[in-house]
Structure formats: structure tokens, C-alpha cells
Amino acid sequence: MVDNRLYVLIGKKVSNELTKEEHEELIRLLQQKSIDPHSLELLQEVWNKKSLEDTHLVEEKWKSLVSKINNGDFADAPPVLRNNKVKRLSGLIAAALISIVVFSIFFFSSENKDAVAQVVADTDSVIIALKGERKRIVLPDGSQVLLNSGSEIRFNNRFGIVYREVFLSGEAFFEVLKDSLHPFFVNTDRMIIKVLGTAFNVKAYNTREDIETMVVHGKVEVSLKEDSEKKVILLTSEKLSLKNEKFYRDDQQQLKYEVVSTRSAHQEQKAIQEEIAWTEEKIVFSDEPFETVALKMERWYDVRIHFEEESMKSILMSGDFDNVDIQQALQILQMLVDFKYEMVNKDIYIK
Amino acid sequence: MTAKEIISLQQRVSLFDDQPAFGRLFNYHYTALRQFAASIVKSREVAEEIVEDVFVSIWKNRSELTAISNFKVYLYVSVRNRCMNHINRNGGKNLVSLDNPDVVCCGLVSDPEDIMVVSEMLQAVNKAVNDLPPRCRLVYKLAKEDGLQYKEIAEILEISPRTVENQIAAAVKKLAAVLKVDFLLSLPVSTVKK
Numbered sequence: 001m002v003d004n005r006l007y008v009l010i011g012k013k014v015s016n017e018l019t020k021e022e023h024e025e026l027i028r029l030l031q032q033k034s035i036d037p038h039s040l041e042l043l044q045e046v047w048n049k050k051s052l053e054d055t056h057l058v059e060e061k062w063k064s065l066v067s068k069i070n071n072g073d074f075a076d077a078p079p080v081l082r083n084n085k086v087k088r089l090s091g092l093i094a095a096a097l098i099s100i101v102v103f104s105i106f107f108f109s110s111e112n113k114d115a116v117a118q119v120v121a122d123t124d125s126v127i128i129a130l131k132g133e134r135k136r137i138v139l140p141d142g143s144q145v146l147l148n149s150g151s152e153i154r155f156n157n158r159f160g161i162v163y164r165e166v167f168l169s170g171e172a173f174f175e176v177l178k179d180s181l182h183p184f185f186v187n188t189d190r191m192i193i194k195v196l197g198t199a200f201n202v203k204a205y206n207t208r209e210d211i212e213t214m215v216v217h218g219k220v221e222v223s224l225k226e227d228s229e230k231k232v233i234l235l236t237s238e239k240l241s242l243k244n245e246k247f248y249r250d251d252q253q254q255l256k257y258e259v260v261s262t263r264s265a266h267q268e269q270k271a272i273q274e275e276i277a278w279t280e281e282k283i284v285f286s287d288e289p290f291e292t293v294a295l296k297m298e299r300w301y302d303v304r305i306h307f308e309e310e311s312m313k314s315i316l317m318s319g320d321f322d323n324v325d326i327q328q329a330l331q332i333l334q335m336l337v338d339f340k341y342e343m344v345n346k347d348i349y350i351k
Numbered sequence: 352m353t354a355k356e357i358i359s360l361q362q363r364v365s366l367f368d369d370q371p372a373f374g375r376l377f378n379y380h381y382t383a384l385r386q387f388a389a390s391i392v393k394s395r396e397v398a399e400e401i402v403e404d405v406f407v408s409i410w411k412n413r414s415e416l417t418a419i420s421n422f423k424v425y426l427y428v429s430v431r432n433r434c435m436n437h438i439n440r441n442g443g444k445n446l447v448s449l450d451n452p453d454v455v456c457c458g459l460v461s462d463p464e465d466i467m468v469v470s471e472m473l474q475a476v477n478k479a480v481n482d483l484p485p486r487c488r489l490v491y492k493l494a495k496e497d498g499l500q501y502k503e504i505a506e507i508l509e510i511s512p513r514t515v516e517n518q519i520a521a522a523v524k525k526l527a528a529v530l531k532v533d534f535l536l537s538l539p540v541s542t543v544k545k
Contacts, residue, residue, distance in 0.1 A: 004520060010527075011519035015494045017501050042530055043523070046476055047495055058381045062374055065403055069410045154367065167367060189366065225414075 005029070010040065014047040124156045129170070132302030134278075139164070143184065146173045146279050150205070150299035171203040173279045176218075190242060194221040200234075201275050209292050214239035214275045237272055277320065283329075284320040290337065293317060294350075301326040303346045312339065312350055352379050357422050365416035373413075377406055380423070383497045384430050390489060391434040401437065405429045423499070427507040475529040483522055490518035 009026040012018045018026065030037055129135040129147040137145045137153065141160050147153055151170020159165060164176075164184040176184045176195050184195040188204035190211055198218020204211045213222055215234045222232045222240050232240055277284035283300055285293050291313035294305040303326060307313050317336045321329045330341055330348070340351045352375075363372035381402060388398035405426065409416065419425045483491060493499045493507070494515070501519075505512040 004517075007520035007524045007527075008516045011516065011523040012501075014523065015501070015519060043527060046473070046526065046530065049473075051496060058378055061381060061399065061403065062377050065377065065406055066370065066374075068403070068407055187366065 006033070010043070013040065014044050124154060126152060126154045128152045130302070131299050134281075139166070141177055141179065141182070143177045144175045148172060148278055148299070149302070168202055168204060170205055171201070171278070173199070173201045173276055175199045189225075191222050191224045191240075194223070205295075207295050209295060211242040212239055212275075214272070216272055216276060239271070239275065281323045282320055286318040287316050288318070289313060290315045290317060290350075293333075297326070297329060301329070303343075303348055305348045305350060308349060308351050312337075361416050361419065361422055364410075364413050368413065373406075373410060376422070380426055384426055386492070387427060387497075388430050388434050390492075391431065392437055397437060398434075401430060401433045405433060421503070424503050424506055427493075427499075427503075431507060472530065476526060479525050479529045480522070483525060487518045487521050490515055491522040494519055 006026075006029050009018070009022055009029065012022060013026060027037070127135065127137055127147065129149055129151050131150045133149060135147040137147060139145060139155065139159070141164055143164070145153060145166075148171035151168070151172060153166055153168050153170075153172060155164075155166040160182055162182070164179070164182050165187060166185070167187045169189065172186075174184075174186065174195070176198055186193040186195070186202055188202065188211070189206070190204065191213070193200070193202060193213055195218070198220060199216040200218070200220055201214045201216065202212070203209065213220065213234060215236055215238055217236045219236075220234050222234060224232075224242070234240055274284045274286060278300075283296055285296070291307070294307070294313075297303065298305055315337055317333070319332060319336055321332060324332070326348075327343075330343075333339075334341075342349045342351070357376070357379075360369075360372040360376050363369035364376070384402045384405070385395075385398050388401045389395050392398055392401065408429075416422075480488060480491065490504060490508070493504045494501070499507070501512050501515045504510075504515045508515075
């Protein structure tokens with residue numbers, strides 16, 4: 001029986017399955033039996049060898065699969081947004097080229113933070129605003145998008161033929177031109193926003209921050225990917241906010257979102273200003289934990305903020321930065337909260 | 352391909368209908384899945400069809416792709432289920448034919464630069480592998496060639512992780528024997544040191 005245990009452990013060793021305890025057990029067993037641990041090496045060597053597979057046919061099989069899935073045998077199935085871009089076999093290379101072109105336009109004009117570029121798309125276009133920069137984009141239909149730091153927007157050459165559709169990760173402010181024949185969709189990881197003609201802000205970062213859509217004027221319809229039955233209509237100054245529960249694992253089951261609408265005209269104005277402050281080179285936060293304020297600052301200034309004390313993260317703060325640099329911003333924060341910091345290149349340590 | 356890369360490709364397919372990303376997932380998994388299917392249905396043509404169907408169905412339902420947490424296991428389980436359906440539909444005698452899989456392990460080929468593992472040794476290994484009981488050979492193939500974890504294999508074959516351990520142990524014992532690595536033979540103390 002002990003012999004079998006030895007082989008079980010050796011099997012786990014060569015297939016990389018040993019736990020720490022089992023590893024120690026194996027070493028003990030080998031010692032007990034006076035087995036040279038080096039004798040395992042040959043076995044491991046053989047185990048790591050992969051057999052020669054006939055892979056040359058895979059390419060052929062892939063071609064046959066592509067023709068099958070593009071052949072429209074089932075073009076019916078996809079939900080509303082999904083059937084407008086199936087043909088793009090050579091898309092990857094083309095997309096890369098285009099995005100380099102688009103990217104370099106921005107790069108060369110990056111002195112001006114809000115470089116305006118007319119994007120003429122003939123295939124996939126990807127526009128990225130790196131940390132520390134904002135970009136203004138004019139879509140092929142004339143709609144305008146202001147892309148916040150650390151965000152990416154994509155659209156393809158079918159834009160505007162049936163729908164106007166973009167894919168967003170990060171935050172952007174949209175001013176969509178009215179065109180009821182070609183509804184405008186913003187697709188994010190968790191929700192899809194349908195628009196007729198309006199201005200609104202979408203925030204969908206892959207961080208702890210909530211995922212939000214706020215309407216500045218006009219009307220949008222939001223559907224959540226987890227529950228496509230559920231559609232929420234948002235009117236001017238209303239905001240839909242979704243907990244990014246990837247980061248809040250405990251409240252699984254229920255899909256948690258809330259629609260925040262403000263009643264008085266004054267509140268309304270204030271809420272909108274806060275939400276879209278970034279489009280005017282301002283960072284505004286009200287009753288936000290230090291941690292998410294830091295996330296905003298990291299993207300805005302292209303820095304990394306480290307908390308030396310966990311408890312600092314949850315301190316709530318309200319304030320704004322109006323076109324200040326990172327040093328000034330940190331000094332403003334120091335007026336709100338008592339802390340010291342040290343800045344080493346792009347790393348900021350909060351003490 | 353790391354698990355992270357697979358997840359990112361899954362997302363690209365799901366959110367952006369990205370066919371090149373789908374192609375990479377296909378290329379990466381195709382051969383192993385076809386071999387797995389062939390070991391159950393015992394026909395290369397049927398196996399190819401089954402694997403293709405699985406990928407077509409994934410493409411159809413790509414909007415749900417991000418909900419799949421372990422794509423690799425999902426692929427193997429889908430292939431297994433379709434194989435079972437195929438056998439049942441065609442009046443297979445052995446309903447749960449996973450008991451007698453016909454696994455063909457392609458031979459290991461020696462590398463002239465490799466001084467440690469010579470080609471006679473590999474021939475002996477290949478022969479030993481093909482002499483393993485079918486089920487043991489299947490588990491061995493999934494762990495060694497396809498790089499699946501024990502718990503993934505257990506899930507795919509619907510057996511207990513303990514069974515996987517024992518099957519691998521049996522394979523290792525056999526390999527050790529042909530490699531003349533006799534673990535149970537006590538070595539003189541002098542060779543143990545260093």
C-alpha cells in the first residue's frame with residue numbers, strides 16, 4: 001500500500017499536482033526508502049515530452065468551420081445587437097493596422113489633450129485613451145465621444161449601416177446625433193445602452209468602481225447583460241448604477257443596481273455637473289471613499305497610488321480638482337484628510 | 352496558452368464577435384478534443400464532426416460565453432456528451448462507453464539533442480503506454496498530453512479525483528519499470544548522498 005502511495009505522489013509530482021504537504025511527504029518517503037531523488041528526473045523528462053500530433057489538418061478544419069458559421073444557417077439566433085458583424089476573417093491584422101494609424105494620429109497631436117480626429121473607419125477601429133490623457137473622437141455619423149483616461153472604444157466598418165454600435169470599456173461621454181433610423185448602441189461588459197439622440201455619460205471600468213450610465217439630456221434605454229429581460233429607461237439627469245460585483249463576491253444571487261433620479265432642479269444640475277466634470281478637465285468626488293478617488297487619480301495622472309494603511313482606503317471625502325497637477329491635487333487632499341505621502345517617480349505612497 | 356489568455360479570448364469572442372480570437376481557441380484545442388472524441392466513438396470522421404458541432408454551437412451561443420468559468424473543461428464535457436448521444440442514437444451496445452475508450456496515444460519522438468532520453472527508451476515508453484488498460488491510458492493522455500488537472504479530468508470523466516490519482520500512479524509505475532527507474536530498490540547509501 002505504501003508503494004502505491006509512492007506512485008500516487010510521483011504521479012502528482014510529474015503532473016504538477018503536489019500540494020506543499022504532499023511534497024514533504026514524498027521527500028520523506030524517498031528518504032525512508034533511500035531512493036535517489038535524481039532518479040525522478042528521467043521520469044519527469046519523459047513526462048514533459050509531448051507527442052508529435054498531426055496538427056497540419058487543423059487549419060483546414062478551421063476554414064470549414066468558418067464557412068459554416070458565416071453561412072447564415074443560423075443568422076436568426078443572435079439578439080438584436082449581435083448579427084451585424086460576422087464577416088471578419090482577416091479582421092485581426094486589418095484591425096491592428098487601423099488602430100496603429102488611429103493611434104499615431106493621436107500620438108502626434110497629443111500636445112493638445114483633446115485632440116480632435118475624424119475617424120474614417122473601413123474595418124475595426126480601436127481608439128485608446130491611455131492613463132493621463134483624454135481624447136475627443138468624432139464617429140463616422142458625426143456623433144462625438146469624449147474618452148476618459150484609461151478607456152477604450154471600438155467600432156467596426158458596419159457602423160451606421162443598420163445600427164450605430166460601439167464597444168466601450170472605461171468611461172466616455174457621448175453626444176449622439178439624432179437618427180431614428182439607425183439606433184445607437186453602446187455595448188459594455190455588463191450592459192447595453194440604446195440611444196436615439198442624446199448626451200450621456202457611461203462609466204464601465206474594470207475596477208471596484210460602480211458601473212454607471214447617466215443621462216445629461218434626452219433618453220436612453222439600458223439593458224443588463226445578466227438579465228436581458230430587464231430594461232430600464234433613463235431620462236434626463238437619471239443615473240443607473242450597478243455594483244461591480246466581480247469585486248463584491250458575497251452578494252452574488254441578486255443582480256444589484258439602482259436608479260438614482262434627482263428631484264429638484266438644483267440637485268439635478270449639481271448631479272450632472274459632478275458626473276461629467278471630467279469632460280471639463282475637473283475631477284469631482286462627493287462622499288467617495290479614498291480608494292476610488294485614488295483610482296480616478298491613477299488614471300487621470302498616470303500614477304500608481306499605494307496605501308500603506310488599509311484603513312485609509314475607506315475614508316470618505318468630497319472635493320474637486322480643477323485642472324491642477326498631481327502635487328497640487330495631493331495637497332488639496334491633505335487639506336481634507338490627514339495623511340503624508342511620498343512620491344517616487346510614478347508611485348505615490350500614502351502614509 | 353494560460354488560463355488568463357483563454358478567458359480573454361473568450362471575452363473577445365463573446366463581446367466583440369471576434370473570429371480570429373475564436374480561431375485561436377479552436378486551433379489550440381482542436382487536436383486534443385478530436386482525439387478524445389475518437390477514443391469514445393472510435394471513428395475519426397465522427398469525432399471530427401462532433402468537435403466541429405461543439406464549436407459551431409459555442410459560436411451560436413457566444414453571448415453567453417463569458418459565463419463559462421473553465422472553458423477547457425466545458426469543451427471536453429460538451430464533446431463527451433455529444434459522443435454519448437451519438438453512440439446512444441446509433442444503438443451502441445455499450446451505453447456508457449467511457450469504460451472502454453480506445454485511446455490512441457501518438458508516439459513520443461526523440462530529439463537528437465536530448466542525451467538523457469534516447470530513442471530506444473522512448474520506443475519502450477510508447478509500447479508501455481499502449482499496453483496500459485484503456486481507461487488508464489485515457490486518464491494518462493488527458494493529464495500528460497492535454498495538460499489537464501486531476502480535478503478537471505475527474506469532472507470530465509465523471510470519476511473521483513482519487514481514481515484519477517490511482518490511474519496516473521499505475522501509469523507512472525509502468526513507465527518507471529520500462530525506464531528502469533526502480534524506486535523500490537534501495538540504493539547503496541553512497542549514491543544517495545549527492
